[in-house]
Structure formats: structure tokens, C-alpha cells
Amino acid sequence: MQTTDRPITEVAAGILIDESGRYLLGQRPEGKPYAGYWEVPGGKIEKGESVFQALKRELHEELGIDIESSEELTVLEHDYPHAYVRLHVSVIRNWNGIPKGCEGQALSWEILGSEKPSVEPLLPAAWPMLERLKALLT
Numbered sequence: 094m095q096t097t098d099r100p101i102t103e104v105a106a107g108i109l110i111d112e113s114g115r116y117l118l119g120q121r122p123e124g125k126p127y128a129g130y131w132e133v134p135g136g137k138i139e140k141g142e143s144v145f146q147a148l149k150r151e152l153h154e155e156l157g158i159d160i161e162s163s164e165e166l167t168v169l170e171h172d173y174p175h176a177y178v179r180l181h182v183s184v185i186r187n188w189n190g191i192p193k194g195c196e197g198q199a200l201s202w203e204i205l206g207s208e209k210p211s212v213e214p215l216l217p218a219a220w221p222m223l224e225r226l227k228a229l230l231t
């Protein structure tokens with residue numbers, strides 16, 4: 094893990110995997126840093142929240158789904174010009190509801206085994222998440 098003097102933004106990201114083996118990406122809406130970039134759904138962990146609580150809240154706000162459990166995949170850090178982020182990445186295989194873009198964002202279901210996603214650009218820190226996912230599944 095890297096060290097930094099910058100404040101660390103703790104983020105929870107959730108890779109939804111559906112029954113046909115696809116995973117979900119969302120496009121960052123206008124008004125956020127890196128608007129238009131594709132990412133794994135999630136957001137900042139608020140004070141007092143666990144990673145799971147933040148994930149549950151964010152996925153409800155962003156996708157309108159309810160998750161009951163998640164599996165921890167990895168923790169990654171990335172030094173952006175706008176923030177130094179620590180991403181707690183989980184895999185989610187069960188949820189209630191049908192994911193939709195509640196914040197007006199586009200969604201794309203991607204094939205797990207494919208070389209790269211069908212959409213671009215991806216947030217820089219989303220790439221190592223997908224590499225970890227590939228390693229887990231192969």
C-alpha cells in the first residue's frame with residue numbers, strides 16, 4: 094500500500110455479476126470529476142459507515158437495487174489530481190431489483206471473459222479492479 098501526505102478519500106465500489114456471467118459498468122454523470130468516464134458503481138464512504146453500508150447506500154441511490162451481501166475483492170489506491178482515493182472493491186452476486194441509471198447515467202453489462210470492456214474511457218483506477226476480477230475467475 095502506498096503512503097501519502099494527502100487526505101485519503103475512502104470509496105466503496107461494487108462489481109455486480111449477474112447469472113449469465115456479465116458485470117456492470119456505469120458512466121459518470123455530468124458535474125462529477127471525470128464525467129463521461131466509465132466506472133464500477135459506488136461512491137465515497139461517509140463518516141461512521143462500514144464499507145458494506147456505504148455500498149448498500151450507494152447502489153440503492155445510483156442503481157435502485159438492494160444488496161444483502163458482498164464479497165471483498167481487493168483494496169486499491171490511486172493518486173488523482175483531484176483526490177487520493179482508496180477503493181474498497183467488492184463483488185456482489187445477489188441483489189433485489191433491476192439496476193437502472195437513477196442519476197441519469199448510462200449502464201453497460203459487460204462480458205467477464207472479454208479482453209476489455211465494450212465502452213470507454215474507463216476511470217484509471219477501474220482497470221486494476223477488472224484485472225483482479227479476471228485473476229479471481231481464471
Ligand SMILES: Nc1nc2c([nH]c(=O)n2[C@@H]2O[C@H](COP(=O)(O)OP(=O)(O)OP(=O)(O)O)[C@@H](O)[C@H]2O)c(=O)[nH]1
Nearest residue numbers: 104106125132133134135136137171176178216218219
Ligand atoms: N465509484 C467508483 N469510483 C471510482 C472508481 N475508480 C475511481 O478511481 N473512483 C474514484 O473514487 C471516487 C468516488 O467518488 P464519487 O464521485 O463516485 O462518489 P460520490 O458518488 O460519493 O460523489 P459525490 O461526492 O459527488 O456524491 C472518485 O474520486 C472517483 O474518481 C470506480 O471504478 N468506481
